[in-house]
Amino acid sequence: MSQTMSSHAARRIALSAHGFARRRAVTPGPRQFVSVLNSLGVLQIDSVNVFERSHYLPIFARLGAYDKSALDALTLRTPTRVTEWWAHEATFLRTEDLPLWGWKMRMLRERDLSDESSWANAHASELDWVRSELAERGPSLARQIETDVGRTRGTWWDWSTVKQALEMLFRWGEVAVAGRTSTFERRYALAEQVLPEHVRTAEVSREDAVRELVRRAARATGIATASDLADYYRLPENVTTQAIRELQDAGELTHVHVDGWTRGSRALDAWMPKGQVRPRAIDAAALLSPFDPVVWSRQRAERLYDFRYRIEIYTPRHKRMYGYYVLPVLIGDRLAARVDLKSDRKAGVLRVHSAWAEPHAPADTVERLSQVLRAAARWQEHDSISVGSRGDLANALAQALSASRHETS
Numbered sequence: 001m002s003q004t005m006s007s008h009a010a011r012r013i014a015l016s017a018h019g020f021a022r023r024r025a026v027t028p029g030p031r032q033f034v035s036v037l038n039s040l041g042v043l044q045i046d047s048v049n050v051f052e053r054s055h056y057l058p059i060f061a062r063l064g065a066y067d068k069s070a071l072d073a074l075t076l077r078t079p080t081r082v083t084e085w086w087a088h089e090a091t092f093l094r095t096e097d098l099p100l101w102g103w104k105m106r107m108l109r110e111r112d113l114s115d116e117s118s119w120a121n122a123h124a125s126e127l128d129w130v131r132s133e134l135a136e137r138g139p140s141l142a143r144q145i146e147t148d149v150g151r152t153r154g155t156w157w158d159w160s161t162v163k164q165a166l167e168m169l170f171r172w173g174e175v176a177v178a179g180r181t182s183t184f185e186r187r188y189a190l191a192e193q194v195l196p197e198h199v200r201t202a203e204v205s206r207e208d209a210v211r212e213l214v215r216r217a218a219r220a221t222g223i224a225t226a227s228d229l230a231d232y233y234r235l236p237e238n239v240t241t242q243a244i245r246e247l248q249d250a251g252e253l254t255h256v257h258v259d260g261w262t263r264g265s266r267a268l269d270a271w272m273p274k275g276q277v278r279p280r281a282i283d284a285a286a287l288l289s290p291f292d293p294v295v296w297s298r299q300r301a302e303r304l305y306d307f308r309y310r311i312e313i314y315t316p317r318h319k320r321m322y323g324y325y326v327l328p329v330l331i332g333d334r335l336a337a338r339v340d341l342k343s344d345r346k347a348g349v350l351r352v353h354s355a356w357a358e359p360h361a362p363a364d365t366v367e368r369l370s371q372v373l374r375a376a377a378r379w380q381e382h383d384s385i386s387v388g389s390r391g392d393l394a395n396a397l398a399q400a401l402s403a404s405r406h407e408t409s
Helices: 007-017 030-041 054-063 068-075 095-114 123-137 142-152 159-172 197-201 208-223 226-232 235-250 300-307 365-381 394-401
Strands: 003-005 080-086 093-094 175-180 186-190 251-256 270-273 284-287 326-331 332-343 349-357 382-388
Touching: 007 208, 007 300, 030 054, 030 068, 030 093, 030 208, 054 068, 054 284, 080 095, 080 159, 080 175, 080 349, 093 095, 095 159, 095 197, 095 208, 123 142, 142 159, 159 175, 208 226, 208 235, 208 270, 226 235, 226 270, 235 251, 235 270, 235 349, 270 394, 284 365, 300 332, 326 365, 332 365, 349 365, 349 394, 365 382, 365 394, 382 394
Parallel strands: 003 251, 349 382
Antiparallel strands: 080 093, 175 186, 251 270, 284 326, 326 332, 332 349
């Protein structure tokens, strides 16, 4: 028996599952960080540092200002509690969850080695050499191993080959990330050098792993279509569909329809976890990373929030609609605005290059966005905020912030 609900209710359910209905701790610390990671499953990694690296932002959005060095202690050091793998795109995830990806590591290795023309088969000796280097050196940066190439193998084997070999062994699970440097470089190690033995030796079948990942995706999204659930952990749609069927038969998932969720003339099927919280209201005010689970599926963002979002970093400047590094702004239960931000660390200024309102923005959007930007500036240890010349919110926002102005190029 299916349930039907409004799109407003679906939005509130999704945002509650994403962690926006919780009361914020006065001083967020490791326990709160792990709680966010538990609810989201992963923190997506991106190296762009124009405002702030992506993985810091979901924590800020949900918990407010916090000490980034405390998060670094979990994510950038030896993977005791948190490690990295391709669990969506490049992500931080709990080290204990790594066995759920053993089936995919094996699949990738078998695929690469079964193709006689593959890079892995063409560079088998180089892969062996990288393995032996890590065994001898222990945890190392790619550039440190590259230094040994010139000394032991000659100049014909370049840095890109070292990096590709390391990344391939990482995808296969033979290599793990042993932390990162202050400049965000990965430090690689053989898995047995850094991962706990019970993590390395645990075996989970593909069927059990996919079922558990779909279960977690359902909890993390709150309400989702089959394609939403498959996308969350980049799972094949056919095995996701089978897992949904099994979880529904077991009473763990409830089939629902959401008003307006259609493909052509056909209503889309969706599912909720049993006992899913259904808040009457969400009173959020947050900046979202372009890689926050709220918006990382652009189709889902349009369906849930009527918010069309494309990151424009790789778009030529004259073709950009909104700006270079544009963050969605969550106000209440709506994606109400977007701002193009830059941390000018040398000048100690948070630069709002542009600010734009969505058609459904609440009346208090400027007031609440100004509060969020002040908090962001303090978190980034900036002394002031400057607002640029672009966007229909720019003038009102500058006035609310009593901010200086700059021309947006």
